[in-house]
Amino acid sequence: MNYFDLTFYVFAIGAVVSAGMMVFSRNLIYCAVGLLFALASVAGIYVLLGADFLAATQLMVYVGGIVALLLFGIMLSVKFTGVELRTGTLQMLPGLMIAAGLFLLLVRMVFRTEWAVNQPGEMLPTTSTIGKRIMTDLLIPFEIASILLLVALIGAAYMARRERT
Amino acid sequence: MLLHFAAPFIFVIVAAAFIALNLLISRLLQPRVPSAGKTTTYECGEIPIGSSWVQFNIRFYVITLIFVIFDVEIVFLLPWAVVFKDLGWFAFVEVVIFITILLVGLAYAWRKGDLEWDKPETGKFAREAAPQLFEEVGMETRKPVQEVTL
Amino acid sequence: MMAVGLHHFLVLSALLFVLGLLAVITKKNAVTVLMGIELILNAANINFIAFSRYVDTDLDGQLFALFVIITAAAAAAVALAIVLNIYKQMRSVNLDEADTLAG
Amino acid sequence: MEALIQALQSQSAFFSQFSESLLALIFFVLFGLLFATVAAVCALVFVYLERKVSAHMQDRLGPMEVNTEIPVLKKIGHGWAQTLADAFKLLLKEDIIPDAADRRLHLIAPFILFAAVIAAFAVMPFGEKLVVSDMNIGVFFVLAITSFSVIGVILAGWASNNKWSLLGGMRSAAQIVSYEIPNGLVVLVIVMQVGSMRFNDIVIAQSGGILNWHVFQFFPLNLIAFIIAFLATLAEANRAPFDLPEAESELTAGFATEYSGFKWAIFYLSEYANMFLIGIFLSALFLGGWTSPFGSLFGGFFDQPGWQPIWIILKAVAIVFLQMWLRWTLPRLRVDQLMYTSWKVLTPFAFVAIFGVGLWMLL
Numbered sequence: 001m002n003y004f005d006l007t008f009y010v011f012a013i014g015a016v017v018s019a020g021m022m023v024f025s026r027n028l029i030y031c032a033v034g035l036l037f038a039l040a041s042v043a044g045i046y047v048l049l050g051a052d053f054l055a056a057t058q059l060m061v062y063v064g065g066i067v068a069l070l071l072f073g074i075m076l077s078v079k080f081t082g083v084e085l086r087t088g089t090l091q092m093l094p095g096l097m098i099a100a101g102l103f104l105l106l107v108r109m110v111f112r113t114e115w116a117v118n119q120p121g122e123m124l125p126t127t128s129t130i131g132k133r134i135m136t137d138l139l140i141p142f143e144i145a146s147i148l149l150l151v152a153l154i155g156a157a158y159m160a161r162r163e164r165t
Numbered sequence: 166m167l168l169h170f171a172a173p174f175i176f177v178i179v180a181a182a183f184i185a186l187n188l189l190i191s192r193l194l195q196p197r198v199p200s201a202g203k204t205t206t207y208e209c210g211e212i213p214i215g216s217s218w219v220q221f222n223i224r225f226y227v228i229t230l231i232f233v234i235f236d237v238e239i240v241f242l243l244p245w246a247v248v249f250k251d252l253g254w255f256a257f258v259e260v261v262i263f264i265t266i267l268l269v270g271l272a273y274a275w276r277k278g279d280l281e282w283d284k285p286e287t288g289k290f291a292r293e294a295a296p297q298l299f300e301e302v303g304m305e306t307r308k309p310v311q312e313v314t315l
Numbered sequence: 316m317m318a319v320g321l322h323h324f325l326v327l328s329a330l331l332f333v334l335g336l337l338a339v340i341t342k343k344n345a346v347t348v349l350m351g352i353e354l355i356l357n358a359a360n361i362n363f364i365a366f367s368r369y370v371d372t373d374l375d376g377q378l379f380a381l382f383v384i385i386t387a388a389a390a391a392a393v394a395l396a397i398v399l400n401i402y403k404q405m406r407s408v409n410l411d412e413a414d415t416l417a418g
Numbered sequence: 419m420e421a422l423i424q425a426l427q428s429q430s431a432f433f434s435q436f437s438e439s440l441l442a443l444i445f446f447v448l449f450g451l452l453f454a455t456v457a458a459v460c461a462l463v464f465v466y467l468e469r470k471v472s473a474h475m476q477d478r479l480g481p482m483e484v485n486t487e488i489p490v491l492k493k494i495g496h497g498w499a500q501t502l503a504d505a506f507k508l509l510l511k512e513d514i515i516p517d518a519a520d521r522r523l524h525l526i527a528p529f530i531l532f533a534a535v536i537a538a539f540a541v542m543p544f545g546e547k548l549v550v551s552d553m554n555i556g557v558f559f560v561l562a563i564t565s566f567s568v569i570g571v572i573l574a575g576w577a578s579n580n581k582w583s584l585l586g587g588m589r590s591a592a593q594i595v596s597y598e599i600p601n602g603l604v605v606l607v608i609v610m611q612v613g614s615m616r617f618n619d620i621v622i623a624q625s626g627g628i629l630n631w632h633v634f635q636f637f638p639l640n641l642i643a644f645i646i647a648f649l650a651t652l653a654e655a656n657r658a659p660f661d662l663p664e665a666e667s668e669l670t671a672g673f674a675t676e677y678s679g680f681k682w683a684i685f686y687l688s689e690y691a692n693m694f695l696i697g698i699f700l701s702a703l704f705l706g707g708w709t710s711p712f713g714s715l716f717g718g719f720f721d722q723p724g725w726q727p728i729w730i731i732l733k734a735v736a737i738v739f740l741q742m743w744l745r746w747t748l749p750r751l752r753v754d755q756l757m758y759t760s761w762k763v764l765t766p767f768a769f770v771a772i773f774g775v776g777l778w779m780l781l
Contacts, residue, residue: 002318002439003439003443004167004319005318005319007171008319008323009319012323012327015327015331016327016330016331016334019330019331019334019335019354020334022334022338022347022350022351022354023334023337023338023341023351028344028346028347029520029523029573029576031347031350032350033523033526033573035350035353035354036569038331038354038357039353039357042331042357042360042361044174045324045327045361046360046361046364047167047170048167049324049361049364049365049367049368050166050368051364051367051368051377051380052166052170052553052554052555053243053244053377053381053555053558054360054364054377054380054381054384055170056555056558056559056561056562057240057381057384057562058384059562059563059565059566060236060239060240060558060561060562060565061233061236061237061240061384061385061387061388062353062357062384062387063562063565063566063569064236064562064565064566064568064569064595064598065229065232065233065236065237065388065565066233066353066387066388066391067569068229068568068569068572068591068595069226069229069230069233069391069392069395070346070349070350070391070395071569071572071576072225072226072229072591073226073346073349073395073398073399074346075576075588076223076225076226076399076402077345077346077398077399077402077408088342088343088344088409089341089342089343090341090342090343091340091341092341095337095340095341096337098336098340099333099334099336099337099340100333102332102333102336103329103330103333106329106332106333107326107329110322110325110326110329111322115321115369115370116370117320117321117369117370118369118370118371120368120369123166123167124166125166125554125555126374126377127243127244127247127554127555127558127615128244128247128248129374130244130374130377130378130381131243131244131245131246131247131248132248132251132252133374133378134241134244134245134378135245135248135252135255135256135259138378139259141382142241142259142263143259143262143263143266145241145382145385145386146238146262146263146266146267147266148385148386148389149234149237149238149267149270149385149389150266150267150269150270151389152234152388152389152390152392152393153230153231153234153267153270153273153274153392154270154273155393155396156230156392156393156395156396157227157230157231157273157274157277157279157396159393159396159397159399159400160223160226160227160230160396160399160400161223161227161277161279166554168439168442168551169551169552169553169554170551170553171442171443171446171551172446172449172450172540172541172550172551173537173538173540173541173551173559173563174537175443175446175447175450176446176449176450176453176533176536176537176539176540176550177533177534177536177537178450179446179447179450179451179454179536180450180454180529180532180533180535180536180537181529181532181533183451183454183455184528184529184532184533184684187509187680188513188680188681190509191508191509191510191511191513191679191680192513194509194510195509195510195511195512195513195679196512197512198512199514205516205517223399224592225588225591225592226395226399228592228595228596228757229591229592229595230392230395230396231761232595232596232598232599233388233391233392234388234389234392235599235602235765236388236598236599236602237384237385237388237389239561239599239602239603239606240385241385242606243558243606243609243615246606246609246610247609247613247614247615248613249610249613249776249779250610250613250779251613253780254780257776257777257780260776261773264769264772264773268769271761271765275761275762280757280758280761280762281754281757282753282754282756282757282758
């Protein structure tokens with residue numbers, strides 16, 4: 001086993017264990033912490049796949065942004081005593097069965113399919129390529145993304161503000 | 166390239182180990198005499214009322230929300246900044262449009278007061294409460310302090 | 316044990332996907348459901364990037380993943396605002412109790 | 419770093435029997451340990467420095483006099499022993515965890531804060547060859563990894579289950595996220611000019627004397643960018659005059675209220691390590707990094723590789739001194755002024771700098 005494989009297993013186990021913590025923990029803050037570590041491990045997986053820019057994006061947007069937003073969301077939506085900081089679960093057994101079935105199906109599909117695998121090349125910095133692609137053939141999605149962000153900002157701020165008045 | 170990313174990862178592990186070791190040393194050296202008074206939540210000597218896991222001001226959420234949107238914008242602009250020298254005018258105009266659209270969002274939040282925090286009213290005490298207090302103790306009422314605007 | 320390749324990443328992605336799905340279908344609290352959705356999006360992103368490295372060796376997959384992350388950020392912001400509004404209306408964010416459509 | 423490893427392998431028979439990855443691993447562990455220790459020592463030195471600076475600025479007596487009774491050492495004077503005594507005191511103090519606290523998160527929070535700062539040191543350029551990992555997305559990586567501190571602060575505040583802690587944590591988180599935007603935007607200004615996010619590329623672009631430093635380019639746009647970056651990083655480190663999260667008079671000690679003993683010390687280690695990190699970050703981006711201010715003035719004598727770490731550390735310490743100077747000079751801002759500064763002053767000016775530099779480069 002070489003270092004690449006070892007690192008993969010470290011991050012994969014890290015991601016799965018923390019995702020499991022997120023799913024099975026009843027305390028909302030623990031769920032958020034589980035999600036945090038799962039997202040950070042996924043950033044490690046991105047690095048192993050040669051996506052350096054995306055790994056840093058993952059840390060910046062998810063960890064610094066979305067998880068912080070979720071933590072604020074949790075703190076804003078719990079009842080006053082702290083006892084209510086727990087989340088109940090519904091239909092755990094059928095849920096587990098569906099999830100296990102789906103997982104087996106996916107794994108079967110992964111191993112049955114003949115992927116047209118190319119020999120991966122050397123890992124190169126991706127940032128300038130991403131920049132050029134965004135500025136040329138992905139120009140429309142790039143501009144539309146700004147409109148999406150604008151709409152999200154105005155919509156979310158409007159809805160959140162209604163509570164204050 | 167993987168080696169470049171291995172370094173910070175190992176630094177994280179080493180930093181965690183460093184703290185753990187120091188905490189362990191501290192644990193071995195320190196006295197441990199817990200008592201009810203010590204382990205009570207600190208509230209300036211009062212007995213704490215209720216849990217502190219209470220609800221928060223919605224402003225914290227709105228500020229974080231605006232942050233997330235602009236964070237994403239910075240992520241989008243970084244690849245552009247790297248190739249800006251090579252691409253020239255065309256890329257510049259595209260980004261000006263991109264930023265202008267998002268600045269509309271900032272202007273909206275600004276206009277609607279999402280970026281405001283509650284301001285303490287300067288001079289309120291001098292205007293309202295103080296004259297009454299002075300009267301009660303039989304002193305001459307003073308003029309309210311000039312309001313300080315910043 | 317074979318050397319880590321495309322299959323390993325796909326299986327990891329499948330595992331994260333079902334864990335996210337489990338959170339979505341079993342949790343009562345709306346914020347936790349949102350966390351499950353974020354996990355599902357991440358599983359999809361692993362697939363995109365793995366394919367972009369092992370199958371289609373240009374950066375299409377990575378670019379797609381970049382747009383997914385951005386959309387996820389916008390979605391999380393709006394979804395949490397909706398959750399906060401539900402909380403304001405019902406004094407609860409449990410999805411099984413939020414069953415009225417009337418404002 | 420690879421160059422160093424290859425040189426070692428080719429030079430010595432002892433090193434050539436190990437694989438390159440293993441050597442790299444050992445190097446990273448050694449350097450990680452070095453930086454963790456440096457952070458700790460840094461904190462001691464900076465706490466001492468802060469006391470001296472404050473003592474001189476405000477004419478304080480205590481920090482100037484504390485001493486040992488050992489005759490030789492007593493001669494040094496200037497209260498040198500106080501910080502050292504503090505360090506031992508903190509190690510010996512009892513670690514009190516309130517009954518109401520969430521014990522696990524209470525323990526994790528300082529780890530997150532400290533590890534994030536140390537990880538950022540891995541990409542800091544102390545010299546052309548003296549950088550542990552010269553990553554091609556270096557600047558972006560620093561922005562990304564330091565965003566962990568938001569989570570650390572919220573968790574510390576929440577886990578303590580104390581009203582002061584929680585309020586301090588919330589305020590601190592809101593402050594950090596607010597000031598991360600202007601900080602990220604001014605980083606864009608520099609990346610635009612250099613066309614790379616690699617720290618060494620950014621530093622090399624400024625070589626050739628003080629006039630080539632980024633602060634003095636595109637006058638006054640880069641100067642504005644530098645001021646914005648300085649204020650934003652100051653606020654992100656929760657330093658005065660932006661130290662509202664730990665405003666003693668209203669919030670006791672902010673998110674650190676329920677921490678004691680060495681766990682409390684970790685917050686201070688992180689804060690001072692963060693100040694040093696900011697010093698190096700800002701000097702690499704704006705003040706020429708490891709290049710000398712003299713250029714070819716003395717026959718290039720000061721540009722020799724041996725001087726590089728000295729220059730960058732001098733610049734970093736100068737920035738740290740500036741941060742302390744501000745702390746002991748300015749009063750604390752109010753919350754509304756804090757938000758006002760970030761969103762309504764720094765962010766618009768950062769956009770002006772981006773547009774201005776872009777136009778200037780094109781014209």
